[in-house]
Amino acid sequence: MITQTAMEKLQWTKRLNQDKVESLYLKHFGLQYKRYRELWNRAGKDFLPDFPVNLDIEVVDACNLSCLHCTRNDDIHNEMRLTMNTGLKFSLESYKRICKEGRKYGLKAVNLGFSGECLLNNDIYNMINIAREYGVLDIRLITNGTLITEKIADTLLGTPLTLLSYSIDAGNPETYINLKGKDYFDKLLDIVKYTHRRKTERKKDFPLIRVSYYPSPETMSDEESFVNKFKEHVDFIDLQAFKDIKKIRKHEMKTDCVMPFRRLAVFANGDVAPCCSFFSKKLIVGNINKTSLKEIWDSEKLHSVRNGLIAGNPIAVCRECLQTIA
Numbered sequence: 001m002i003t004q005t006a007m008e009k010l011q012w013t014k015r016l017n018q019d020k021v022e023s024l025y026l027k028h029f030g031l032q033y034k035r036y037r038e039l040w041n042r043a044g045k046d047f048l049p050d051f052p053v054n055l056d057i058e059v060v061d062a063c064n065l066s067c068l069h070c071t072r073n074d075d076i077h078n079e080m081r082l083t084m085n086t087g088l089k090f091s092l093e094s095y096k097r098i099c100k101e102g103r104k105y106g107l108k109a110v111n112l113g114f115s116g117e118c119l120l121n122n123d124i125y126n127m128i129n130i131a132r133e134y135g136v137l138d139i140r141l142i143t144n145g146t147l148i149t150e151k152i153a154d155t156l157l158g159t160p161l162t163l164l165s166y167s168i169d170a171g172n173p174e175t176y177i178n179l180k181g182k183d184y185f186d187k188l189l190d191i192v193k194y195t196h197r198r199k200t201e202r203k204k205d206f207p208l209i210r211v212s213y214y215p216s217p218e219t220m221s222d223e224e225s226f227v228n229k230f231k232e233h234v235d236f237i238d239l240q241a242f243k244d245i246k247k248i249r250k251h252e253m254k255t256d257c258v259m260p261f262r263r264l265a266v267f268a269n270g271d272v273a274p275c276c277s278f279f280s281k282k283l284i285v286g287n288i289n290k291t292s293l294k295e296i297w298d299s300e301k302l303h304s305v306r307n308g309l310i311a312g313n314p315i316a317v318c319r320e321c322l323q324t325i326a
Contacts, residue, residue, distance in 0.1 A: 016227065016237040024205045024235075025162070029137055036108040036137055044258040045310045051105035052297060054099065054138075056265040056276040060121040062089045065144055067169070067180050069216050069242075071278050072116070082281050088268040089121045092130075094288060098266065099134035101293055104238060109138035114265060114276045119147040123160060132160040141207075142167060145191060146184045153195045161207035165238075166192055168211050171222030171229065178218040196233040208235040214242045243278065243324045254322055255314055260306050261307035264293060272296050274305050279321040 014056060019228055022266035025033045040053045062085055063072045071077045079085040099107070110131050112118050118141060121127075131139045140163035141156070148156075156164055168188055170176035211230045215223060226238060259275035266272050270289040273280035284306065288297035308314045314322060 007197060011030060015071040016239070018229070018236065021208060023137075024208065028205060032157075038109065040262060042233075043262040045261065045306075048155065048261055048306070051102070051107065052264045052296060053107075054109040054111065054263040055102065055107065056111040057090060057095070057127075058115040058265070058267040059065050059090050059113050059267040060116045060122060062120050063117040063144070064120065064146060065117070065180050065182065067217065069179075069214075073279070080282070084281075087202040089123070090127075090266075090268045091121050092126060094270060095123075095127055096130055096134075098288055098293055099130055101135070102136065103134040105294060107136055108253075109140070110136050111140045111142060113142040115267070117147065118143055119152070123157065124303055126272045128159045138162050140165060144180075144184075145188050146182070148191050148195075149150065150191070150194055150198075153191060154197075155197060157195070157202065157204060157207065158208075161212060164195065165210040165212060166209040168226070168230075169213050170214070170219045171213070171225035171227075171322055175222050176253070179216055186262060192230060193233045210234060210236055212238040212240055214240040218244055224265050243321075255309055257309055257318065257322060258312075260302065260309065264297065266293075274302055275321075277321050279317055280321075283315075283317045 020167075025037075036052060036053070039049055039106045043049050043053055048238075054127075069076075071080065071082060072084055094177060099110075101107075102110075112124065112127055112131075118124050124141070128139055128141065139161050141161055142165045145166040145168065166188065168176070170179055170185060173183060173185040177183050190207065192211060199207075199209065202306070211226075212218075213223065213226045213235050213241075219268075223239060229237075229238060240299050257275070263276065264272055264274060265276045265280050266288060267281070270287045271281075271284045272286045272293070274285055275281050275283070285299060285305070288296075305315055305318065
């Protein structure tokens with residue numbers, strides 16, 4: 001059994017091996033990393049940074065999976081009246097423009113692939129390198145891993161990525177198929193092992209290798225199996241809270257969300273949201289093709305979102321999101 005004392009509790013996530021994560025970042029980035037994390041931790045209802053600490057980038061509006069509890073599932077996004085899976089790719093020109101703006105304001109981190117499968121965009125390697133060129137410290141890539149070959153894994157290990165994250169979400173082939181509809185589990189276990197082995201052989205600290213899991217109804221009993229199968233082949237594991245976006249729960253709503261004070265999410269069409277949740281497409285506060293990120297960050301529309309959280313009276317979309325947390 002996994003004990004609570006073995007984990008670091010983050011917002012909506014339990015993390016195994018957080019101490020290792022911190023020590024490696026400090027080893028390589030020192031004071032720069034310490035200041036970045038201090039800014040991230042300070043950002044919230046009592047302090048708003050001049051610019052988002054982190055940008056989440058939808059590299060492509062497409063995925064090769066259709067997980068049961070994801071907005072990319074046809075039934076879910078149709079019910080939520082969201083436009084999804086257009087195939088649109090984030091343009092390299094737009095990406096360079098926001099990275100240039102980020103350099104001006106001291107952008108610390110980018111997540112590539114918070115929505116959609118980032119490896120469906122052939123510019124992903126350029127995007128990783130451009131982020132470092134423009135001074136981004138923490139460059140994270142989030143993938144379902146199904147498209148990664150040994151050659152791609154070796155290529156990613158040679159980039160300035162600080163994190164390579166595999167979203168797996170199941171602990172055995174049967175539950176993986178039930179959740180995601182395709183039989184990739186054993187392949188993913190093999191490619192995670194290969195990535196870790198090659199990283200060790202090359203004596204590299206980065207990218208850190210992460211696997212993540214959420215306890216959906218299809219995989220509820222998988223947590224221990226998941227951890228046992230992957231723990232020797234990754235730097236850390238994230239066990240995330242399950243959010244049933246098809247069901248608003250009748251419980252006391254938590255209003256401790258600080259995402260709009262820390263980050264912005266940018267979609268492939270340029271739309272900007274104040275968070276990276278499944279509900280973010282319902283809360284567009286601007287578009288980078290019309291307005292700068294700084295203007296969006298300081299806009300009245302975004303301040304109204306923050307003010308609702310500060311007052312304990314979130315706007316409707318935030319309320320819908322916060323009431324799905326298990």
